[in-house]
Amino acid sequence: MSDNPNPSDSAIEVRQLRKEFGVLKAVDGVSFDLKRGEFLSVFGPNGAGKTTLIKILAGLTRPSSGTARVAGYEVAEGRSEMRREIGVISHSSALYADLTPMENLIFFGKMYGLDHPKESALEVLEDVGLAARRHDRVRTFSRGMLQRLSIARAILHDPSILFLDEPFTGLDIHASNVLKEHLQTLHNNKRTILMTTHDVSCGLEMCDKVALQVMGKFAFFEDIKDVDKENFETMYFDAVRNNQFTMGIRPH
Amino acid sequence: MSPDEVEDKEEESNIMVWLTGSALLAAMIGIFIYVPTERTEGVIQRIMYFHIPCAWLSFFAFFVVFICSILFLWKKDREWDIYAHASAEIGVVFCSLVLITGPIWARPIWGAWWVWDARLTSTLILWIIYVSYLMLRAQSDAGSMRARYAAVLGIVGFLDIPLIHFSVLWWRAFHPQPKVITSEGIGKGMDPSMLATLGLSLCAFTLLYFLLMGERVRQEQLKDEIDRLKREKLYSS
Amino acid sequence: MNLFLSQITAIVWKDVVTELKTRELFSAMFIFALLVILIFIFSVNLSIVKASEVGPGILWVAFLFSGTLGLNRSFVMEKENGCLMGLMLVPADRTAIYFGKLISNFVFLTIMELFILPLFMIFFNIDLLEHLAPLLLVIFLGTLGFCALGTLLSSLASNLKTREIMLPILLYPILVPIIIGVVRMTGQILAGEPLSEMMNWIGLTASFDIIYIGVSIMTIDHILEE
Numbered sequence: 137m138s139d140n141p142n143p144s145d146s147a148i149e150v151r152q153l154r155k156e157f158g159v160l161k162a163v164d165g166v167s168f169d170l171k172r173g174e175f176l177s178v179f180g181p182n183g184a185g186k187t188t189l190i191k192i193l194a195g196l197t198r199p200s201s202g203t204a205r206v207a208g209y210e211v212a213e214g215r216s217e218m219r220r221e222i223g224v225i226s227h228s229s230a231l232y233a234d235l236t237p238m239e240n241l242i243f244f245g246k247m248y249g250l251d252h253p254k255e256s257a258l259e260v261l262e263d264v265g266l267a268a269r270r271h272d273r274v275r276t277f278s279r280g281m282l283q284r285l286s287i288a289r290a291i292l293h294d295p296s297i298l299f300l301d302e303p304f305t306g307l308d309i310h311a312s313n314v315l316k317e318h319l320q321t322l323h324n325n326k327r328t329i330l331m332t333t334h335d336v337s338c339g340l341e342m343c344d345k346v347a348l349q350v351m352g353k354f355a356f357f358e359d360i361k362d363v364d365k366e367n368f369e370t371m372y373f374d375a376v377r378n379n380q381f382t383m384g385i386r387p388h
Numbered sequence: 389m390s391p392d393e394v395e396d397k398e399e400e401s402n403i404m405v406w407l408t409g410s411a412l413l414a415a416m417i418g419i420f421i422y423v424p425t426e427r428t429e430g431v432i433q434r435i436m437y438f439h440i441p442c443a444w445l446s447f448f449a450f451f452v453v454f455i456c457s458i459l460f461l462w463k464k465d466r467e468w469d470i471y472a473h474a475s476a477e478i479g480v481v482f483c484s485l486v487l488i489t490g491p492i493w494a495r496p497i498w499g500a501w502w503v504w505d506a507r508l509t510s511t512l513i514l515w516i517i518y519v520s521y522l523m524l525r526a527q528s529d530a531g532s533m534r535a536r537y538a539a540v541l542g543i544v545g546f547l548d549i550p551l552i553h554f555s556v557l558w559w560r561a562f563h564p565q566p567k568v569i570t571s572e573g574i575g576k577g578m579d580p581s582m583l584a585t586l587g588l589s590l591c592a593f594t595l596l597y598f599l600l601m602g603e604r605v606r607q608e609q610l611k612d613e614i615d616r617l618k619r620e621k622l623y624s625s
Numbered sequence: 626m627n628l629f630l631s632q633i634t635a636i637v638w639k640d641v642v643t644e645l646k647t648r649e650l651f652s653a654m655f656i657f658a659l660l661v662i663l664i665f666i667f668s669v670n671l672s673i674v675k676a677s678e679v680g681p682g683i684l685w686v687a688f689l690f691s692g693t694l695g696l697n698r699s700f701v702m703e704k705e706n707g708c709l710m711g712l713m714l715v716p717a718d719r720t721a722i723y724f725g726k727l728i729s730n731f732v733f734l735t736i737m738e739l740f741i742l743p744l745f746m747i748f749f750n751i752d753l754l755e756h757l758a759p760l761l762l763v764i765f766l767g768t769l770g771f772c773a774l775g776t777l778l779s780s781l782a783s784n785l786k787t788r789e790i791m792l793p794i795l796l797y798p799i800l801v802p803i804i805i806g807v808v809r810m811t812g813q814i815l816a817g818e819p820l821s822e823m824m825n826w827i828g829l830t831a832s833f834d835i836i837y838i839g840v841s842i843m844t845i846d847h848i849l850e851e
């Protein structure tokens with residue numbers, strides 16, 4: 137994190153980012169900046185393009201046009217230095233079902249080039265409360281345990297930027313409290329976090345910035361200070377309704 | 389596309405149709421009327437004027453697939469994907485014609501429908517490779533994934549051709565062949581009129597390739613356009 | 626460079642550990658190869674044809690078929706739970722992933738082949754021991770070529786709906802040169818010819834290996850992308 141070529145305080149810089157699947161515009165001209173240490177919550181209806189946005193920022197998909205810089209690196213270049221700076225929790229767990237949590241994390245630790253993969257693995261397993269089950273096969277895990285383990289995988293290499301795609305799905309009350317606390321700690325430690333969620337109260341509670349994505353576009357991107365928390369849901373529905381009727385997909 | 393462009397394209401393709409048509413007609417006249425019948429092989433030898441151009445064209449078409457595949461991976465432009473696809477289809481058609489005309493000629497001359505001759509075997513393997521290429525395209529949904537995978541196979545397949553050629557050649561060398569007229573023997577002592585007819589036929593078929601290519605590419609572009617309009621309509625309502 | 630090598634070893638280590646735990650792949654490959662050999666023994670009349678003439682072909686068909694089984698499995702494992710996406714996220718070159726999978730495929734297939742050879746010796750009553758060194762060289766070259774192209778194409782086929790069907794259809798025609806080469810060489814070796822007699826075949830198989838490792842390095846980026 138110290139050998140960053142571009143020590144500006146922007147962690148994520150997105151300019152006119154677009155991703156098209158044929159005519160379907162999954163991400164449609166999104167621009168925003170996120171400073172180091174900021175926490176952005178992205179809301180939006182199903183199919184709004186939130187996952188696609190995260191995939192582009194994590195370097196998993198190429199954008200159709202526009203630029204995105206993450207941790208000072210252009211994502212389209214696909215640099216491995218950038219991938220070292222980010223951690224991702226997505227819809228799929230990305231864990232080997234026939235290995236144990238310990239083996240999984242040691243494997244990923246080696247892939248990240250950690251000096252002490254074993255110790256780091258144990259540490260994050262303690263953090264997510266799976267240390268007792270560290271020698272069971274992942275195949276036997278419940279949905280929530282898998283989610284905890286994929287959180288462990290994402291924070292294993294202590295990334296400076298975290299992308300969380302609906303991290304609360306499947307977690308029990310206890311685990312989601314643990315995750316919230318953990319996110320709070322990471323936030324306090326100046327980690328940049330971009331999270332998508334359908335849980336409005338939870339998303340608003342923790343973030344510095346709020347975005348609302350509808351049909352690929354950011355209909356809304358504000359500081360949390362300027363957001364009327366009581367009326368957020370009304371605004372959300374209005375934005376969704378307006379966009380669906382007026383924006384549509386226009387011919388180019 | 390603007391109406392002007394459409395008109396221009398139509399005019400172009402009209403010229404192309406006439407040109408190809410007359411070249412093919414001339415080639416037919418050459419093959420069936422002008423050229424003398426070969427002394428030893430008889431009338432069946434005339435099939436060579438189809439067989440050789442088809443073989444040449446299928447090879448050329450696969451080469452185009454190779455080049456377009458590289459260009460696609462480099463530029464990531466849908467155009468190149470369309471060209472590669474169209475060329476592979478045409479190549480497979482001509483390759484099939486080679487595999488059909490070959491045995492027809494071989495039956496009276498070699499006394500067997502199929503002989504595991506080096507060239508025939510290579511052609512058969514080539515045919516399978518490009519049929520599998522088309523299958524791969526049919527198996528995956530339209531989009532960048534299909535184009536990328538097809539391009540990789542287009543490159544992998546073409547680079548195999550020299551290896552196949554040598555392996556099959558050496559493979560046959562171990563079994564001495566029965567005394568038959570090898571396909572290498574055809575060019576020997578050819579009458580100038582035969583050479584001229586073959587040249588004419590080659591030209592006509594090459595023109596046919598470009599004509600088919602143009603049509604197929606346009607068809608694919610229109611398909612894209614229709615798909616685009618259809619989905620646009622759907623999403624905006 | 627150091628990280629590159631340790632990433633490759635990590636992938637191989639992971640595959641080996643998985644295999645040691647599940648023991649699904651190796652036993653399946655071994656039994657399948659054995660069955661292929663048996664079926665061929667039943668379908669050719671060994672009292673008419675000489676064992677040393679049909680033997681090499683049967684041996685390589687068995688290797689080829691059971692190797693395909695292994696290849697199919699290798700990337701399916703990576704697709705489950707989106708593990709491949711996890712691999713895409715780590716700071717590793719795509720070629721490191723390719724080489725990791727190539728080496729683990731190669732290791733599994735080679736071990737299986739070494740187990741099959743003694744059985745082949747007994748079934749066909751051929752003495753392999755006196756030609757062991759050249760035979761191992763041929764097996765090395767052939768298996769490497771098979772795995773080099775097979776790893777590339779199985780990474781591609783794993784994203785298709787019909788991956789189990791498509792992999793052999795894509796793979797076998799392109800493998801033709803190498804199949805002809807290794808079968809010929811094995812036959813000649815069993816007939817007692819020295820390696821210097823088959824330099825052209827060795828050259829052909831080695832070029833195949835080099836060409837397809839090279840092509841894979843250049844194109845794997847385009848396949849391992851969403």
Ligand SMILES: Nc1ncnc2c1ncn2[C@@H]1O[C@H](COP(=O)(O)OP(=O)(O)OP(=O)(O)O)[C@@H](O)[C@H]1O
Pocket residue numbers: 157160161162180181182183184185186187188189
């Ligand atoms: N590989 C793909 N091919 C074609 N269309 C795709 C692809 N991936 C996503 N899409 C489309 O892009 C749009 C945005 O999808 P995305 O997964 O980003 O939505 P999302 O905001 O994450 O939704 P959710 O809240 O349901 O997770 C959807 O309409 C989806 O159908």
Ligand SMILES: [Mg+2]
Pocket residue numbers: 186187188301
């Ligand atoms: Mg999503």
